[in-house]
Structures are given as structure tokens and as C-alpha cells.
Amino acid sequence: MNGEPTQVAFAPHKTLLEVLREDLGLTGTKHGCELGECGTCTVLLDEIPVLSCLVLAQACDGRRVRTVEGMATGEGLHPLQETFADLGAAQCGYCTPGFLLTAEALLAAIPTPSRDQIREALAGNLCRCTGYLKIYEAVELAAARMRGEDAQPRPETIHGR
Numbered sequence: 001m002n003g004e005p006t007q008v009a010f011a012p013h014k015t016l017l018e019v020l021r022e023d024l025g026l027t028g029t030k031h032g033c034e035l036g037e038c039g040t041c042t043v044l045l046d047e048i049p050v051l052s053c054l055v056l057a058q059a060c061d062g063r064r065v066r067t068v069e070g071m072a073t074g075e076g077l078h079p080l081q082e083t084f085a086d087l088g089a090a091q092c093g094y095c096t097p098g099f100l101l102t103a104e105a106l107l108a109a110i111p112t113p114s115r116d117q118i119r120e121a122l123a124g125n126l127c128r129c130t131g132y133l134k135i136y137e138a139v140e141l142a143a144a145r146m147r148g149e150d151a152q153p154r155p156e157t158i159h160g161r
Helices: 016-023 079-087 096-109 115-121 133-146
Strands: 042-045 048-051
Touching (some): 042 096, 048 096, 079 096, 096 115, 096 133, 115 133
């Protein structure tokens, strides 16, 4: 779990989402629809985004699970977390963990994604507060920073124009 060997006892019917929140206290992963339609419960399972509400926790034995709590390092926030904050891509923040982890998997696979690739990758994550534009821009900016480019947010993004 988040890079650390973890053992936990739980009822065999529990989903990964339930074990994360209820048994491990990792509340960054959110309860949303619990039907696999909103993306708020997204985590990385062996570096692949999955909807934790649809995965039985017992199916994760011996696998790597990463939640939003595992994104930051001892050096600070992940570039995606920084750009989401810099650009105001998170409004209420409920959907943000799912977006962050899905975007991280995208950038690991495609370091220079097009806007269409970002839009397609994030299509399973719903947000009720934003118009998605700032989220897409935050992913683009994080991608540039992760490639070592000295990218800055566009002025119109910072000022909300």
C-alpha cells in the first residue's frame, strides 16, 4: 500500500474502497456513486487506474495499490498536485484524488499527451464544480514540468479569464 508492505484483516465481501477508508483510514479515496460511474474512488492497482468500488479487496493480495496519499514524496507534492493547486483545478476537491491518479497514469504512459488524449483519459472522472478546462490545463502544465520544461501557467488561467 503506497509503497509499504501492508497487512489488514477484513470481511471477504468488502471492496477495496471500503478497506481503504474503513480499515486502513486512507480517506483520500472517496465514496461516490459506488456503481463505477463517477471515478471519485479511482486508485492505481499495479499502476493502472481502477475504480476501487468495483474491486474486491481480496483480489489485491500481493498487488501494488496506490492512493492519493501515496502521491507526495519526502521532497514534496507530486507535480500534478502542485499544478492542480496552482491553477485552481480543484474546487470542492471531492473528485480531485481520482483525477490526480488517473492523470498520473496517463502521464506515465504518454509524457506529452494532446488535449484530446487528456480528455479521453479523464472521461471516466466526473466533476460537478468545474468546467474541466482548468483540470486539463493542470495536467498539461504538470506534464511540461515533469519533462523538465520551465513551464508556467498561462496568465489567463491564473486570473480565471
